[in-house]
Amino acid sequence: MxxxxxxxxxxxxxxxxxxxxxxxxxxxxxxxxxxxxxxxxxxxxxxxxxxxxxFLDYLYDRYTERLADAGGDSPRERLDALFEVSCRADPDGQQQAFRTAMLEVMAQAPYDDAIRERLAEFDTLLFERFQEILEAGIETGAFDERVDPAAAAEFLTATITGAHTREIATGTPSDRLYATVTQYTERHLLAEGPTGGAD
Missing domain, CATH: 1.10.10.60 (Homeodomain-like)
Structure with a gap:
């Protein structure tokens, strides 16, 4: 309890x-x-x-639940659901305030081992979730077999994390982030033909 x-x-x-x-x-x-x-x-x-x-441990548990809720019947659907969770802005702006505060936390990470280790856990969790989905998609033929799951997962994790940091640090809106990662998926990850859905 x-x-x-x-x-x-x-x-x-x-x-x-x-x-x-x-x-x-x-x-x-x-x-x-x-x-x-x-x-x-x-x-x-x-x-x-x-x-x-x-508090960071508490957030990690909540973050794990959010990523676990990003489900779907196919790897492509699970990937899109993960994009929704990771990229979409909240309508009331609460995430904006929280991300601003978390940027300050990130600035402490180089000087605080405990904070750095816990922030690394967030990054690793998102990376591993992307990698699992991509590996499953390659096995089913939904994603191109030439895709390196680890490299693509690294790119997506860095893109999403960087876009959120950029939004807070420079005021550059991340409202195109969902469209950007979706376009990347369609151009570089999907297999050709009816299974993958690419033209």
Whole structure:
């Protein structure tokens, strides 16, 4: 059974992170968002750094669930569903605030092993999901047998991650990202003929 107070603190950390960003985020901000005292926060977590490592673990579990929900009856459908999850912007703009805060977190990674390791887990999970789908698609004949699944997965992971970072850092909209990766799939991954669906 989950520790409900600790889980609510992690929910509050998410909300506070979106509002304040990582650099300006304090334990007091999280306590206020959770409607708890700072002493209550420190009962579960010694400091902001320990809390944030736990928060990244919590996010990783949610991210795993989101990617697992990107299903479909065929590898092509699963790939498109994964693009939907990874590329589409949310209508209320909440992801924008969160990605801005996470960019600040990424800036801490070179100096914090725990943060770097956990961010690497997110990257690896997306990469492995793409690679699994591509390998399955090659086996069924949906994707071109000449495709290197690892190389294509690396390209897609880097493209999606880079587009989100670029959007936050430079203000360049990533609204064409879904169309870009879909076009890449059609031009470079699909097998020719009726199985793959390419012309």
């Amino acid at each position: 989950e520790d409900e107070p600790a889980t609510e603190i992690l929910h509050a950390t998410y909300r506070a992170l979106c509002e304040h960003g990582y650099a300006n985020l304090t334990v007091q901000d999280i306590a206020a968002e959770a409607d708890r005292s700072t002493a209550s926060i420190h009962y579960h977590y010694d400091d902001k750094d320990q809390l944030f490592v736990a």
